[in-house]
Amino acid sequence: MDSNSAEQKDMASKAHADVHADEKAAANGKTAKLRIFRGDSGGGELVDYELPLVEGMVVLDAVLYVQAHQAGDLAVRWNCKAAHCGSCSAEINGKPRLLCKTRIEEFDGGEIQVHPLKAFPVIKDLVSDISWNYQVSKGIKPFTSDEQAPFTMYEEDVERLYEPKKCIECFMCQDVCHVLRTHHKHAEFAGPRFFVRNQWLEMHPMDNQDRLHDLKEDNGLGLCNITKCCTEVCPVDIHITDNSIIPLKERVADEYYDPAKWLMRKIRGNRGSRNGAAARNGSRNGN
Amino acid sequence: MSSIAAAWKRLPWWVEPMAVVFALTAFGIYSLTIVVFYPGVFQEYVSPFYSPEVGRPDWLPWFITAPVLILWIPLGFRATCYYYRKAYYRAFFWDPPACQAKAQQLDRPWARSTESYKGERALFVLNNIHRYFLYATIMVVAFLWYEAFLTVFTPDGFQITVASLLWFLNIVLVSAYTFSCHSFRHLVGGNKDCYSCIRGGNVRRKTYNFVSRLNTRHPQWAWYSLVSLLATDIYLRLMQAGVITDFPIIGG
DSSP: OHHHHHHHHHHHHHHHHHHTOHHHHHHHTOEEEEEEEEEETTEEEEEEEEEEOOTTOBHHHHHHHHHHHTOTTOOOOOSOSSSSSOOOEEEETTEEEEGGGOBGGGGTTOOEEEEOOSSSOEEETTEEOOHHHHHHHHTSOOOOOSSOSSOOOOHHHHGGGHHHHTOOOOOHHHHHOHHHHTTOOTTTOOOHHHHHHHHHHHHOTTOOOOOHHHHHHTSOGGGOOOOOHHHHHOTTOOOIIIIIIHHHHHHHHHHHTOHHHHHHHHHHTOTTOTTHHHHHTTOTTOO | OHHHHHHHHHSOTTHHHHHHHHHHHHHHHHHHHHHHHSOOEETTEEOGGGOSOOOOOTTSOTTOOHHHHHHHHHHHHHHTOHHHHHHHHHHTTOSSSOSSHHHHTTSSTTOSOGGGOOTTSSGGGGGGGHHHHHHHHHHHHHHHHHHHHHTTEETTEEEEEHHHHHHHHHHHHHHHHHHTOHHHHIIIIITOSOGGGSTTHHHHHHHHHHHHHHHTTHHHHHHHHHHHHHHHHHHHHHHHTTSSOOOEEEEO
């Protein structure tokens, strides 16, 4: 975490300095070649751009250079330029990446193609309409506790909650997930980002809600076939599949696919009681 | 190691799924052939494919040999394992074969429509019984440990040979694979929200954290243990055929 943020800080400051070093680059004589998608929901094409290469330049620098000097109408969404806001996600050479965290030098002078996120409708150029994600988010039961915050919690009970909290909502995991991207299951599948959110809520010791039914029926957890593309693209290194999706799948299995557990519940008779799962999982205020 | 991993990443996307298809098919053919047609015991050594040794009723068809009566347990464990699921959904079902945009366009090229995708909701919902295969596999692992010890404490006394080292290496790797399982991780602590609220919570938490550390290498343990199973069995077959003589290190 520390080295990561240090690296990001370093990257940001260096790139910032280099943007103002155009003259140096011009003297250098090196250029970067980019192919950027230009178009909208009706279609579009890749357009070639060439610009002076500055040492340490990231793809976002290049895109902004093109916007400032060659194509004033180029649309790109960006904000912090430090890999913290998750705004500049796009597809670079077919892989979802943050524009601000991808250095031009990484491609060794090879082709750099920049596309918008394809799992969502394109608005213009590199900007996709990601509002579907906010609708899904609204459908998730919010954090609810019987107690008033601030809570007294022990470190050992919340150490698993730091990782899902790192999420910057760049939605690159949503973009790369074949359930959304290829199979278009937007109506019945929440996507990796919202399994991460659900895992945080489900494992929170102070939360008293049971989301397993929603996860199985409304959020389509069973549609995920754990092929881990989401984990591969996460820019903040959340192990989405191993630490969010699979633990949730195991909890859903506890509730719906485990015959021995089903029998035990029948014998004990606590099936269907309010917050049953939360109580069994040892939530502080689950009973 | 990291340079190998970096080189592996630079390869075209189809190399990994094809390599998985080749490795798993080859392993499947090899193990099926030996357990149906060949014996697996030589002196004090029992091949891990034949452990534990069980009796076989005579009325069974010829291809149901004694090891087959046991092998469905580890086979089922691996077939429903979260890592192998990823591996075969990608490699055998191309669903998707890899994560790049180009590869994703080839997702299940034989499917009538992209919308027909069911994930783990149709037939593969059965993968949810993974935990039961885990319980059964733990028993098989216990026998493998027992047999590893038998290679050291022989009727003729204590010995350590190259073979016994191989048997121990194998069971260590098989155990690492078994106990780094996601279902085991859930069982020991993943199913709890609050460790300080339950009896034995601290032990549960420490065990969970240990299993979590093992779990980050679950795919590696899966492959290493597959290779060690193969190596152990091949070593036994070479001793059987008289090609090699076991090399004693202590005793023997």
